[in-house]
Amino acid sequence: MIFLITTSDRATRVAVTLMFLANGVAIASFLVRIPSVRDQLGLREAALGLVLSSLAVGVVTGLLLAGRIVGRFGSRSLTLGGAVAMAVALPIAGAAPSVPVLVLALAATGTASSVMDVGMNAQGVGVERALGRSVMLGLHGAWSVGTLLAALVGSVAIAAGVPVGWHLLGVAAVVLVLLAVAQGPLSIEDRPSEPALRAPRFAIPRGPLLPLALIVLAGAIGEATAGDWSGIHLADNLDATDGRVAWGLVAYTGAMTVVRLLGDLLVRRVGREATVVAGGVLAGIGFLTVALAPTLLVAVAGFALVGLGIGVTVPLAFAAAGAVAETPGSGVAAVAAVGYLGFVVGPSAVGVAADLVGLPAVFIAVGVLIIALVARPQRSLRDTG
DSSP: OOOEESSOHHHHHHHHHHHHHHHHHHHHHHHTTHHHHHHHHTOOHHHHHHHHHHHHHHHHHHHHHHHHHHHHHOHHHHHHHHHHHHHHHHHHHHTOSSHHHHHHHHHHHHHHHHHHHHHHHHHHHHHHHHHTSOOHHHHHHHHHHHHHHHHHHHHHHHHHTOOHHHHHHHHHHHHHHHHHHHTTTOOEEOOOOHHHHTSOSOOOOOTTHHHHHHHHHHHHHHHHHHHHHHHHHHHHHSOOOTTTTTHHHHHHHHHHHHHHHHHHHHHHHHOHHHHHHHHHHHHHHHHHHHHHOSSHHHHHHHHHHHHHHHHHHHHHHHHHHHHHSSSHHHHHHHHHHHHTHHHHHHHHHHHHHHHHHOHHHHHHHHHHHHHHHHSSOOHHHHHHO
């Protein structure tokens, strides 16, 4: 397998960091405007959940594409191509005049985002190998910084009455600027050897990859629930005003940012397995807190616990998958192909269930599920850490 860095390790790490930042900015900028999109098109919760599922369907489509082409073109091409496509699709989603247009735009955005996701995580594995130490949580920390900035800017845009389309057009411009800066130093090559090119490029996670896929599944369900429904919950169940409706997302992404920026040090002290198990427990407690919260501030604190827990799970599962698979890209794609099903079933399932039993009951179920899938010994993490 070809695996080399043609620029300095530091420059390459900075370039990969910028790509994680760009991806986080783009996705969270849409998420924070979900209540605006709902009101713009007059959608009920169940309908909104089904519409948001198109984003998740796009994510899975992107994973299928990425799994087939990452070995032929390398993760660098996936990262750059996904970023460009996402910058094109995102403003269309924001300005969509009808539900069909929104569905198509979200599907395209999800496809581009997941292609970029596989590429940049594989690049991150390459950076870890070059530096000889854990850096994946820090890279995902940059993604979280992007989501936090997007949530804060989105809150300002909501309060100022900025139309969703114009807001997301500005976000697309930021993504393209970051891409222009990063594309030169983003030079890790990780294409497999010629015999491997003839092998199937989409893999189902087996052996040590399967428990890692379940970790990602739990994290994806948690992320989809907290990201898509935090604003709806605060607005509808705790009477949050427009200026406070994004507080849950800000707390969630802020806590996730902190734990990811500091998490690599924690992994070096206690190991991947202990870090992930503790994360699963914290995330589960966080969702239970949100569900039972009597006030806005308690709910916001619950979302912060969710961010602290989920923040460590998915990055460490990706790092382990990239280390044990034939190539970093194939490992990440295989684990994400199952794990990201959470983004498919999450939005629609939460929407339908919320109509039947209410969001608080759904949050309790999600918390229990995360604890069941994550808060247990994980040999795959122990062996690869």
